[in-house]
Amino acid sequence: MKKRVSVVAAALFALIVAVVAALVVVSAPARAAAGFTVSGGRLLDANGNQFIMRGVSHPHAWYASQTGSFANIKSLGANTVRVVLSSGARWTQNSASDVANVISLCKQNRLICVLEVHDTTGYGEESAAITLDQAVSYWISIQSALTGQENYVILNIGNEPFGNNESVSANWATHTRNAISRLRSAGFDHTIMVDAPMWGQDWRFIMRDNAQSVFNSDPDRNTVFSIHMYGVFDTAAEITDYLGRFRSANLPIVVGEFGHNHSDGNPDEDTIMSYAQQNGIGYIGWSWSGNGGGVEYLDMVTNFNAGQLTSWGQRIFNGANGIRQTAREATVYGGGNPPTTPPTTRPPTTPPTNPPTTPPTSPPGGTRGCSATYAITGQWQGGFQADVRVTAGSAAISGWTVSWTFANGQRVNQSWNATVTTSGSSVSARNVSHNGSLGAGASTAFGFLGSWTGSNSAPTVSCAAS
Template structure:
């Protein structure tokens, strides 16, 4: 089996870093009966949300630690493109500037406003044992304890990814004991969240260390609420390798996700089509790497050029819009209320009015909830009748693909009361006739037109 040198996330390690003092020893775990979960939890090998509904991660990674000012818009754009989750890179302070408690709380709040499940990961562990300056999982646990105030009460919305790629290709044999100890310390410190643990070998587990020891790590979690994450790059360049690895977990009824993957890499050409197809067929979550800002020679893994959602790269278009992609397969967590594919509590009607000036026009759109219960979070979809293009938008966020348009709520107008309305508008250009769309859908359910 080929030995992985560094993943896409690891390539960002070329940024400035410093190694702090040696970490304290990890505490041993003492398995007890699982406590009742307050939020996400694992049952029979599946990740369930706080309502007991099956939840399959469909999202991307965002490098907040290096681009914190980009996070608010990035989360909005990622949601508008259809994702139900986002994996956010945080820093423990050992290698990069610490993502502090207030910052973590802000990220969680923004995820919730955008109806995204937050997978928060500590990045300073990347390649421990091989990468200079990387720190062990025990330091990651110290970090999570230090920001615990930002995470208490967020178990319905947050998954804690203990440490990114916590072992390189040296010393990876320690992964099992290190991971067990880290999980035990998190539980002893009061964390009731679903915990996600990354594989060794820069996340790719070519040694099958995680695959062959996942059952004992899961059993050692007092809450039985651990999810395993593999990063699929060059090691997974055939459908056979992808399916074999994922099915080993499925057959053991152990929860597995693809926490990172790409469409190309310096260590080989991963089979992204096989990864996404297998994920759909098996009901396995995936989180593509990454939204934007890649460096260190893996700039080709940017999904959006310069953090601009209107300039998706080929990889970005593939993961969001391609077969088995995010737009096609993502389903919003039920904890956010009415979501994609759910009826908006009885019905809806849309009034679409145009002010036309030839090549340019304004459209004013009013959505009425004709049902008997409030709609919490909305997504209106329609198709233009001709060659119209959306430009500026107000009171909503919109994306366009061909003639198809999707508009989603802002944080301040997410609720449509029973019998109530919400309005937004946009400025657009047109070539030729400019008519009213023939049909509309709200959260996947057909609406009456104007």
Template structure:
């Protein structure tokens, strides 16, 4: 979210015999402990297991939370209890590393963690200064965010079963040259934290102001997962996710790949378009994925409608608050308290596997569906879903551009245009599709937001 705030005694012979026995016993115990250090480490803290977030005992934990703008409203400490009262099991706490706002020091962070624990909430801590780096003036780098986490490390040690570390909020804007370094920079940031001794589950945000409309995190998440097996990926769903199909495509991509994903921010409306909050909540529930709504209170700059309560008063709940707390698939229906606090069990409808059945009576080897996901004066954003009807090793989608329409940018595809014909071929990583499987690519277009009639063929 782009912020708009106000501005942790026998005789000697017997004694000799007993001493020898004790020495041998101690040596045996130490030898056994040396053989199993990993088992000891597994007794505390969250971890990722088979693409899911679990606690130390291996229980699934489905995040159902709310963001709280703590760094701009330090006096609103009662919000932790109020958020818990509405049924949330997690609070995502906005902190500052000092580049753009006043740094939250160790004592303040320790107090935040204690407030989370006192109110039986899991604490997801995030550095907000990284928001929009490469596009937002003064934004911090991921490296600077890591420097901050190292400054507060002492108060977070031992809290691995209560705290998740969201390294940096929306760490890149829409600067493509910067965004392409997302994977390398993220791997480096995670590596620095691990080398310093952080054992917490880490959460990493997508580029493009968190929305990943270029598909960079979607493409490169496996590289980060291979480098660290206790990292969760976070996408923020605002105007890019106006269509249910776009929401489903993104969520199912991670679920099918066995990669841990949460929707780390979303709302019911936004200045860049109206996200489909119903689809976000329905399909995260179906797939067993966590979500965190933005935000409890204190929004400004024209997005005050994202407040869940007015002026931090839980008695003055807003339409957005009513929706996320009390609506279908909302926090009230789906939140379960963290097992570390004694909670457990499953939400009303346990997660089911994503649908994998092929379409009925398919025509040809594959089909392509072109969808407009966003539009503005003189341009639009679109998504094309390719569905295989037989096993494919590659595919090609082609269409005739409507009059006045052209493509200026694309992702997850190798796209060319000649005359009025646009041809999109699979990227190196998404050409192989089993029968019934699907993949998507996206594009930015100039001209009228008119849907063409694409054809698909095996390559």
């Protein structure tokens, strides 16, 4: 009997210990994930706020001396820069110290760094291209520069890791899963970005159809998919169908590269940007400057000069649904919680579904009218850039016209988001189709490039509403 009591007592003691241990485990706080995370198909920054990439690619591997580009890209409104790096297989290797400096420049300029290895481009077609596994070896070799930077850095394992060789591209899912596994096993806690095969355009839908299995293979469930949109995506239907399937599946997708034109066709950049804005999808345009090989038209600025925007640069930075209008800084830099759609004080991404054909005859509680402000946002010898913000009065308006007279002989050379006409020194700017209808107190903006000699004083502007 004594022995039985001892056994029962021992068993009871063991049970108490187990319960206490269980309580301790339950009450222990969950370990916060490091840096960026993915939740519900959305990318969240380290503060748990949604982050929507609005940025451009910078060819650092080929123009390593152009370190001023980080500040210049930020000055035009970007919240992200995708940085081209080389493992050393095809171009000069970017060392750990160089990558650490790149990250420092991103942080100084309050940009999120998407780092990519470019040597994988076109594997299966390009004889010098390396595998994703070799790219992972490079990441591991410079891990010292990356550890602890999870709040600011996203790892894009390899650029366009397969060409159009279908038998090789068919292995995309296996190679990608293995690469993610190696990075996680090596201790990388960063959000990982993976490019599509077939020069990034996935025209056989290999990434699309295998994305769920690849995402599930990541033990951190912290993988983002990147589609590159060039000639394959030349219609609105192709763009909305591809991106829409990821959104419906709650899988995170970004447009990791796109342009306004390309040798393989004419991408529909307007739909890319508008659909991305409407659906909270990130986009990164190609590319800042320094393009060659017949695609020089993809330069956004001339000779790395932020004061010389090309037509493509004007479109992506200053156009409808462009970077300046829609980018929100990551809250790890102290910015506000980035909304998934522009606030009411910003222009609508698209006209209302059923816009009124005429304004109400008696606007309730307000007077139809508008005001405008004129600001010089950049100036260089002989040239300048100006932005004009239009704000509706206490009632909604369906259109606006802003007028002013230059006092010093300035001229408007190129404009966006408004139809501008000039007569001598007099200038008139009228809304375009997507930004005329404004709710009470709502604002929109347009801009232009101009020329000046002698002086460049800001004129007094007036606004008339309709």
